[in-house]
Amino acid sequence: MESIMKGIRDGASVLDMDPKSTVGGGVEDPYGEDRATEDQLVTPWTISIASGSSLLRDPHHNKGLAFAEKERDAHYLRGLLPPIVMSQELQEKKLMNSIRQYQVPLQKYMALMDLQERNERLFYKLLIDNVEELLPVVYTPTVGEACQKYGSIFRRPQGLYISLKEKGKILEVLKNWPERSIQVIVVTDGERILGLGDLGCQGMGIPVGKLALYTALGGVRPSACLPITIDVGTNNEALLNDEFYIGLRQKRATGKEYAELLEEFMSAVKQNYGEKIIIQFEDFANHNAFDLLAKYGTSHLVFNDDIQGTASVVLAGVVAALKLIGGNLAEHTFLFLGAGEAGTGIAELIALEMSKQTKVPLEETRKKIWLVDSKGLIVSSRKDSLQHFKKPWAHEHEPVNNLLDAVKAIKPTVLIGSSGVGRTFTKEVIEAVASFNEKPLILALSNPTSQSECTAEEAYNWTKGRAIFASGSPFDPVEYNGKVFVPGQSNNAYIFPGFGLGLVISGAIRVHDDMLLAASEALANQVTQENFDKGLIYPPFSNIRKISAHIAANVAAKAYELGVATRLPRPQNLVKYAESCMYTPVYRNYR
Ligand SMILES: NC(=O)C1=CN([C@@H]2O[C@H](COP(=O)(O)OP(=O)(O)OC[C@H]3O[C@@H](n4cnc5c(N)ncnc54)[C@H](OP(=O)(O)O)[C@@H]3O)[C@@H](O)[C@H]2O)C=CC1
């Protein structure tokens, strides 16, 4: 039994490699030394191990009705399928038709998760070909509702659960995961899921969703992706009292107990997968997120999506928006509602970019950026009581208690919402911003849609159609005064898939702020005149694979320049190389 299991695991990692791919298949060296040959790829282990009904139940290799006549003979599928042979394209059409029948987004989500568990390649084909339509289903906003109801809709585990019960055994737990050549881990402890708060163990929907995007948007092969939820309890009373809750029924462990579990996890991951494994921290509460990033940033390949990915995507949007609103970066004044991971992360990267552009010290460029938290404007008189990540933003100013007064006092040209609280950009706030800006840039970043600081309709109506607007979760186009306005989506989903691909193809061993700037620059450069003409500051998600290749190339180039890339020699054309490494979901022939 043991040897068969090993055979399945090893075989799966070869098979999962895209024929063109050098990233996949547990390949250590993307230049091809370890690359499986075409021959290996068409002589899969499925012949001797997975056949018949077990092949149909294996999501990595199942093709459903698309198995050809010869494959049905060779793999003992005769009679297990109806006689028709259906192309992957027709399967896709059929599934899209049926998904579109569902009125309720969560039903669409569940249908897609079922498909992922049944036929992985078809799932990714749907997602890649229909990205703009399906992104809101597998990602924000629907994934938020899915996490809230995760216990009730739970069918099969989609990632690894590491709870306090596994303390002392985390390495063994990692070895239980059926895939061995993992390249990206997205891990959450569920404490700040989108703007929905502490969802404990049910936060698993987020790593699962983020990693689906790593594959669909960034081309990292699915078997190299590992979603993990660390369960240290939850402080969410409703979940603790929910009979269907799937996590530990206890309050969150903190302090030494929390730190020890995380330390064991980080060591076990490095020991099991090596130093080039990407660990993406996702939706941790800020009291842990900044410390984990600082603690492990110098010893592991860690990336905090909420702090760093968000910063990179927002900087790109702001830089692109300058074409529409005028001026250079340093001429603008920024006001944030929300001074947590997203807010201070974005603020710091904007200040860094300003400093690089103007050669003015960072301490000075920070003064162009102001933040409001739940207690009002962050000012120097509050410095002693501020969390460490807020202190750099405590500028000289008299106290201001609320956002509206802060807008009137600071007169920002750019207003950014990163508070996690819906409808906090009131009519008065937006009208005030519009009163001293011809084209106010308004970014309502909080997710999901219910937590957005304002809707697209409100932003356009209250500025009389003058706002340049983007939001974290998507909004439909809005008609105002006979003109149609298309809101953009300012979401780190533009960045992390390409960023991760860049780390993989260069074999980077550390993340550096300059790599975030490189990713941001690549994204901003992808906005076309046609996009600008529509008032957009981001390119459409329908081009995301091309965008991700450019981001990956810029990130990889920076990794080589900084000396943190280990894959040598450096490819000449990094964009082409990134594209050639991407997983494609077309079916393979099992001859
Ligand atoms: N679009 C995107 O790509 C991304 C969006 N986000 C979204 O951003 C939001 C915030 O995330 P994150 O920064 O990680 O969360 P944090 O908890 O780290 O920060 C939230 C901040 O908002 C402040 N805040 C909360 N309520 C209010 C209020 N009523 N008025 C003023 N300030 C308030 C908090 O104040 P205090 O410090 O005083 O408690 C805190 O500073 C979430 O909704 C998340 O989904 C996050 C990452 C990426």
Ligand SMILES: CC(=O)C(=O)O
């Ligand atoms: C998008 C994202 O990472 C968040 O809202 O947390």
Ligand SMILES: [Mg+2]
């Ligand atoms: Mg997040």
